[in-house]
Ligand SMILES: Nc1ncnc2c1ncn2[C@@H]1O[C@H](COP(=O)(O)OP(=O)(O)OP(=O)(O)O)[C@@H](O)[C@H]1O
C-alpha cells in the first residue's frame with residue numbers, strides 16, 4: 001500500500017508546553033484512520049499540523065510523497081471539516097458550497113458540476129437554495145462535509161464532525177460517512193473521543209495519550225489485543241475488569257484463586273514470573289449453561305443488577321474484587337444471589353504490573 005500521508009518525527013510545542021513529541025505515523029492511500037483519545041491528548045493539534053493550520057516545531061509532513069511541512073493549507077490537497085460547521089449564515093447552501101471554488105477562480109461550469117455532484121452524494125439537493133439557519137444540525141453538517149467534497153481533494157480531515165449532533169443523528173451520519181468513504185475511497189483522517197465511532201469507522205485506530213500514540217492498529221487488534229493497560233482500559237464500555245496478582249509459571253494468581261493461562265498467546269515466548277494484571281472484558285464472561293464448558297470457573301456474589309434492554313450489566317464481587325459481567329438481556333439475576341461464571345484465558349489480556357505493557 002502506498003502512503004498518502006507520512007508524519008515523521010513531528011514535534012509541536014506551544015511555548016514551553018510540548019504537545020506532540022517525536023510522533024511518527026504513516027497513513028495509507030484510501031485508508032480511514034481515526035485519531036482517538038481523551039480530551040487534551042493532542043488529536044486536534046495533530047490534525048491541524050497536517051492541515052497546515054499550525055506551524056510545526058520540528059519534523060516533517062508528506063502528502064502524496066510531497067514534503068508539505070511548510071506549504072500553505074490551500075496547497076496541500078486537503079479538505080477539512082470541523083466540529084462547528086462554520087457556514088456563512090447569509091449565503092444559501094449553494095453559495096456556501098461554491099464560495100471557496102469561486103475564490104480559487106475555478107470556472108463557473110466546473111463549479112456547477114462539482115456542487116451538483118456533492119449535493120447528490122450527500123442528498124442535500126432540495127436544500128441548495130436554503131440558508132443555513134433553515135437547516136437542521138445534521139443537514140448543516142452535511143453541507144460542511146459538502147464544502148470539503150467540492151474541493152476534490154486527496155485527503156479529508158475531520159475534527160469531531162458529529163459531536164454537536166444528537167445521539168440518533170450521530171449514528172445516521174456515521175453510517176453515511178462510512179458509505180461516503182466506501183464510495184469515494186479517499187484517505188480520511190478522523191478525530192474523535194467516541195470509541196464507538198472509532199471502532200465502526202476506522203480501518204486503523206491510533207489511540208493517543210499525552211501527545212503520543214499508545215497503539216496503532218485495526219479495531220480488532222485494539223479491542224482484542226490492547227498493547228498496554230491504558231488502551232485496554234480506554235476501549236470497551238463498560239471497561240475491562242482488572243485484577244492485580246502474580247504471573248507464576250504460566251499461571252495467574254490472585255489471592256487464593258489460580259488461573260492457568262492455557263490458550264493465552266504470550267507476546268514473548270517465555271515470560272518470567274512477575275507481578276501482573278489480568279484484564280477480562282465484562283462481555284467475555286459466560287454464565288448459565290455455558291459455564292460448564294469454560295476453561296476457568298468461579299463463583300461471584302451479585303451486588304447490583306442493571307437491566308439495559310438488549311443486555312444486563314451485573315456488578316459482582318469475585319473474592320474481594322469488584323467484577324462486572326455483561327449478560328444477555330433475558331438473563332434473570334437478582335441482587336445478593338451467588339452465580340457461577342466462566343472465563344476463557346485465551347480472551348483475556350495480561351499486563352506487566354510495572355511497565356503496564358501486554359505480556
Ligand atoms: N494555542 C495553544 N496554546 C497553548 N496550549 C495549547 C494551545 N492549543 C492547544 N493547547 C494544549 O495542547 C493540548 C492538546 O490540545 P488539543 O486541542 O490537540 O487536544 P484534543 O485531543 O483535540 O482535545 P479535545 O478532545 O478536547 O478536542 C492541550 O493540553 C491544550 O491545552
Ligand SMILES: [Mg+2]
Nearest residue numbers: 043044045159
Ligand atoms: Mg480537539
